[in-house]
Amino acid sequence: MLLEVANLVVRYPLPGGLFFRSRRFVEPVKGVSFRIRAGRTVGLVGESGSGKTTIGKAVVRLIAPHSGEIRYRQERIDGLSGARLHPYRKRVQMIFQDPHNSLNPRLSIARILGEPLEIHFPALRAQERRSRAADLLRRVGLPSDSLDRFPHEFSGGQRQRIGIARALAVEPELIVCDEPVSALDVSIQAQIVNLLQDLQQELGLAYLFISHDLAVVEHMSDEVLVLNEGRIVEAAPPEELYRNPKNEYTRKLLAAVPSL
């Protein structure tokens, strides 16, 4: 098993308590368990506020869980911090919803792709980093002469491709995709979904695919987790979830998908 999450709870303290630590908190994730196999996709679907992004952030350890266990290849990573997380960051990457805000506007594409290479492959020389960056661009379907251009010169779909290339730079095994296509036109959404599926085939990547859109999640996933108010209310393979939804909330999500 690549990733195992057991009884994950995430809490954020609420402001207040001038002299003592605040006792009040919100709990966006209330005991969530799931597993991801190497090379497979687990979809996480739910509305705004269901806790799905928080789960994604806890998995990549952008935030620390309050309790519960996260194991990566049998190893506990939920308690690690600082430099001890470094090897994990090379294995697990994240791509974000908004391709406009997730790329630094002042860095060229060569720098954006070069930074993770510099950190995780320090032995590479500048010229080697550049040629790797060009390979990454080709892999995500962008011309390699894009290297010296800047994020604003690209469309939303192209920027999402750059975000994917940046995640691929460290040669990860698992990518957490947080609403990667929600900000895109449906026509561009289809291209990115296909690209993610192609990359999975070629590189054996595993995905935790997060979205509010059940139609997209169903398309991507081997297993779908339906999240409501911080808890998983249903977990099933996509065909089963679609044909025979057991939970009332799942039915509500299915009904909301526009049909053609």
Add this chain to the structure above:
Amino acid sequence: MPDPNATPLLEVSDLSIEFESAERTVVAVDGVSFSMAAGSTLAVVGESGSGKSVTALSLGRLLPSPPARIRSGRVVFEGIDLLTLPEPALRHYRGGKIAYVFQEPSTSLNPVFSVGFQLSEAMALHRHDLADRRGAGLAALTEVGIRDPERCWRSYPHELSGGMQQRVMIAMALVCRPRLLVADEPTTALDVTIQAQILGLLREIRSRFGMAILLITHNFGLVKGFADHVVVMFRGKIVEQGPTDSLLASPRHPYTQALIACVPRLGDSKKRLATIDYARLDSLLTPS
């Protein structure tokens, strides 16, 4: 069935709009013609850059000029050409008879004023007949399905969720009793569940108040069950238009076919999604 001989509510004919900059001129809308009957719904479907939003904004002359320039065409609303109307007379239409709801409710509302203040402001401009603005505003908030209108009236935009903010925008449009509501990607920033609610709400108020709705969207998935007619735009031109049911059942233009095919459907998981072959479309569209 509307009388085909009656004057249409809106008639756009041969509309062309270009954007000028120092280096070049871009034609954003190129010879677009369509019309809408009173109380009807029309969906304009196209991708980013197709000219659909520019078309919608031009109806209320909301495009900044320069850089935008109307090269040709007429926008006739209730028999009046809006493009040649002097600015003071236009204000009677813009926001009043033609109301807008935009994609991003959080940036459409002013963050420093309460919902009540902003609703009152809209009524002060367009509803001189109203004696009790507060009462009318609260009624509009109720009409858009807000359960505690009093509380919403006192709220500031940041205190509301995206779906609630969009309801407030719709209420603000409604209080002016428009004849045409232009909804430019009204649900793109929202969750699928909230999207379904907002589209349901628009359908409901349309039948209750008999206003026409012009829906701008990139997603063919939203069109069925919502619009009577569809206009498909690609690179500034209308490539196909017709009644929704027949257009969805047998789209004729290859671009329409491609745009319909790339909508993910429930129940065919893991299949490859169709994408649009732009190179092929270009070769089809360019006269050789």
